[in-house]
Amino acid sequence: MKRIAVLLLAALALALAGVVWADSALLINGAGATFPYPIYSKWFDEYHKTNGAAQINYQSVGSGAGIKQVTEGTVDFGATDGPMNDDQLKAYKDKHGSAILHFPTVLGAVVPTYNIPGVTTPLNFTPDALVGIFLGRISKWNDPVIANANKGVNLPANDIVVIHRSDGSGTTYIWTDYFSKVSADWKDKVGKGTSVNWPVGLGGKGNENVTGLVKQTPNAIGYVELIYAVQNKIPYGAVKNAVGEFVTADLASVSAAAAAASTTMPDDFRVSITNAKGKGVYPISSFTWLLIPQKFTDASKRDAIKGFVTWMLADGQNYAENLSYAKLPKEVVAKELTALNKIQ
Amino acid sequence: MATTTTIVPSAGPVVGSRSFLSRLREGDEIARIITFLFAASVVLITLLLVFELWQGSVLPRHKFGFNFFRTSVWDPIFDQFGALPFIYGTLVTALVSLLIAVPLGIGAAIFLAELAPPRISDTLEFFIDLLAAVPSVIYGLLGVFVVIPLMREYIQPALKNTLGFLPFFQGPMYGMGFLTAGIVLAIMVTPYIISVSREVLLSVPRDQREAALSLGSTHWESTWKVVVPFARAGIMGSIFLALARALGETMAVTMVIGNAPVISASLFSPGYSIAAIIANELTEATSNLHYQSLIELGLVLFLLTFILNGLARLLIVATTQRGGGMGNA
Numbered sequence A: 001m002k003r004i005a006v007l008l009l010a011a012l013a014l015a016l017a018g019v020v021w022a023d024s025a026l027l028i029n030g031a032g033a034t035f036p037y038p039i040y041s042k043w044f045d046e047y048h049k050t051n052g053a054a055q056i057n058y059q060s061v062g063s064g065a066g067i068k069q070v071t072e073g074t075v076d077f078g079a080t081d082g083p084m085n086d087d088q089l090k091a092y093k094d095k096h097g098s099a100i101l102h103f104p105t106v107l108g109a110v111v112p113t114y115n116i117p118g119v120t121t122p123l124n125f126t127p128d129a130l131v132g133i134f135l136g137r138i139s140k141w142n143d144p145v146i147a148n149a150n151k152g153v154n155l156p157a158n159d160i161v162v163i164h165r166s167d168g169s170g171t172t173y174i175w176t177d178y179f180s181k182v183s184a185d186w187k188d189k190v191g192k193g194t195s196v197n198w199p200v201g202l203g204g205k206g207n208e209n210v211t212g213l214v215k216q217t218p219n220a221i222g223y224v225e226l227i228y229a230v231q232n233k234i235p236y237g238a239v240k241n242a243v244g245e246f247v248t249a250d251l252a253s254v255s256a257a258a259a260a261a262s263t264t265m266p267d268d269f270r271v272s273i274t275n276a277k278g279k280g281v282y283p284i285s286s287f288t289w290l291l292i293p294q295k296f297t298d299a300s301k302r303d304a305i306k307g308f309v310t311w312m313l314a315d316g317q318n319y320a321e322n323l324s325y326a327k328l329p330k331e332v333v334a335k336e337l338t339a340l341n342k343i344q
Numbered sequence B: 001m002a003t004t005t006t007i008v009p010s011a012g013p014v015v016g017s018r019s020f021l022s023r024l025r026e027g028d029e030i031a032r033i034i035t036f037l038f039a040a041s042v043v044l045i046t047l048l049l050v051f052e053l054w055q056g057s058v059l060p061r062h063k064f065g066f067n068f069f070r071t072s073v074w075d076p077i078f079d080q081f082g083a084l085p086f087i088y089g090t091l092v093t094a095l096v097s098l099l100i101a102v103p104l105g106i107g108a109a110i111f112l113a114e115l116a117p118p119r120i121s122d123t124l125e126f127f128i129d130l131l132a133a134v135p136s137v138i139y140g141l142l143g144v145f146v147v148i149p150l151m152r153e154y155i156q157p158a159l160k161n162t163l164g165f166l167p168f169f170q171g172p173m174y175g176m177g178f179l180t181a182g183i184v185l186a187i188m189v190t191p192y193i194i195s196v197s198r199e200v201l202l203s204v205p206r207d208q209r210e211a212a213l214s215l216g217s218t219h220w221e222s223t224w225k226v227v228v229p230f231a232r233a234g235i236m237g238s239i240f241l242a243l244a245r246a247l248g249e250t251m252a253v254t255m256v257i258g259n260a261p262v263i264s265a266s267l268f269s270p271g272y273s274i275a276a277i278i279a280n281e282l283t284e285a286t287s288n289l290h291y292q293s294l295i296e297l298g299l300v301l302f303l304l305t306f307i308l309n310g311l312a313r314l315l316i317v318a319t320t321q322r323g324g325g326m327g328n329a
Helices: A002-023 A037-051 A063-072 A086-096 A127-135 A170-182 A184-189 A206-216 A226-231 A251-262 A299-313 A315-319 A330-342 B002-017 B020-026 B028-056 B058-064 B084-115 B118-132 B136-163 B178-202 B206-214 B219-230 B232-248 B251-256 B274-284 B288-323
Strands: A027-032 A055-059 A077-080 A100-115 A161-165 A202-204 A220-225 A238-240 A285-293
Touching (some): A027 A063, A027 A299, A037 A100, A037 A299, A037 A315, A063 A077, A063 A285, A100 A170, A100 A226, A100 A330, A127 A161, A127 A238, A161 A170, A170 A184, A170 A220, A170 A285, A202 A206, A206 A220, A206 A226, A206 B136, A220 A226, A251 A285, A251 A330, A285 A299, A299 A315, B028 B288, B058 B288, B084 B118, B084 B178, B084 B219, B084 B232, B084 B274, B084 B288, B118 B178, B136 B178, B178 B251, B206 B219, B251 B274, B274 B288
Parallel strands (some): A027 A077, A161 A202, A161 A220
Antiparallel strands (some): A077 A285, A100 A220, A100 A285
16 A cells, blocks of 8 residues: 555656656746736747747736736736836836836727616717716716717716726726826826726726626726627727717727827837827727846847747737737837847 | 643653653654644744734835824825725624624524434535535625625615615615625625534533423523523634634625725725725735735734634633533533
């Protein structure tokens, strides 16, 4: 009996060692944003299949945690939905002596979703209406600010129930970043961030909880990522953009936002494209970024990550639209390929 | 502890005459050291936990001091952090859950232990243990898809119509809030109370019941006046186990409480709990002050559990002295 147990243990140890050995070829760890997780996991899987060598592990722990972990050096690269601010860049530089670089990967959008009994036509939202609702100043659906943009829709005189994300998230960052741009009031009172002090409303955890609450609460309004709304077939409204058109979010209108912003893209790629000017632009769109250290001590890791980014900017982009993310504009891709040379 | 005090007197002279080395060789000393280390690790882990939470919350402790407990603004953008709504939400939801779960749980335990035929009792016990083992996110889903709509459509309007004059049942009815969180928590902790209380009731010696019956009391009198008081300490223990779970529950609460840092007497109002906000914001906390304020909330939750547990011990001591029946248990 004892002998069998020993043999079994030995076999188990060998098997485990085998697994560890097989994986130890080249393992790269990344952590961060949850919003692009579906496409990132697809990319890392496909890249491993086509290139064999490097295995990339990605934990979708949230943008904040991604920034924290890459700054502490516990992962090889990070990912975030909101660009790092100057303090965070400085903190990284102080700790590592070199910079960290932003690389946009794909684009996404955030859409207003609602549930008004009896209303089936898609609604139009002006920035004033959205900000007013989320500030608590507009409390009824038939408020003139909403009704004027929706002539012919019979809006009820019911109280609006605001539902926001309770967990810190890139989705909230994009939503509040847009609000801060279109309303000075919002900027002063609430501001932009992954978690904010909401003036009104109830919090739901994650896109799925927000959707669930909006679906089952009459007269509710919330916001979710575009891919989430598309995949779950949730109705969502159009938003008035900077040139005065009501635009519904889709791949074309999100790409248009990127194209409008790409001419003024700064060298470090830290740009917010919410409320971008241009025709056909959906105003609540955003890039999502990889955070890659400029200096690597391990040359094989550096080459693997550079290899991955190069692949992602070319072949990888073709996976984006199937998963409802918008591709990067050509100008941005070209600019990123140049920036990739900065990594040593 | 009990074993050492009973063994040492009889083994005393032998222990004295043996050298440390021989005791070591025979294994007694090794067993003693190893088990001591295991026991000590519990204390060590607790201390380490407090130390880590204390160390990790330097910034907000210095910046806000005692105001952290008194203010109710939680604003990560403008760096204002106050814990009051979260402490309030944690306590209120736990209280509501106990108000529902304690009578329900003890009643069920009495039925299972004293009145039900053993076969039914054992079968039900199996299901109750199963309920106790269900992951909390499942209860959260149950809350979102079943309890919240029920609350909004039926229970809250009914409460408002009948008891609406009380401040607890006023205001808009979203379905989410303190009451819903309390009810979902009650569903979660009732199995603990039933399971532990049933075991305790079953372990009450047979002669206690027989003595009561032979003195002419009815079955119910022997149960309620003799068996239940005898098992009081154990039943209390089950309630505090439930309380601890209710205080620390995260996932199910955050899915149904509404996640708004509000202090309101109305149980219909959305609220927030300490465990819920830590789970919600820790991963995306980008500023150090925000991150450390969440750690300090963890410390507050720890202290809250500690204080309530201490009060619980006091209560047990007080009641057992008054009851006197637990002297030999």
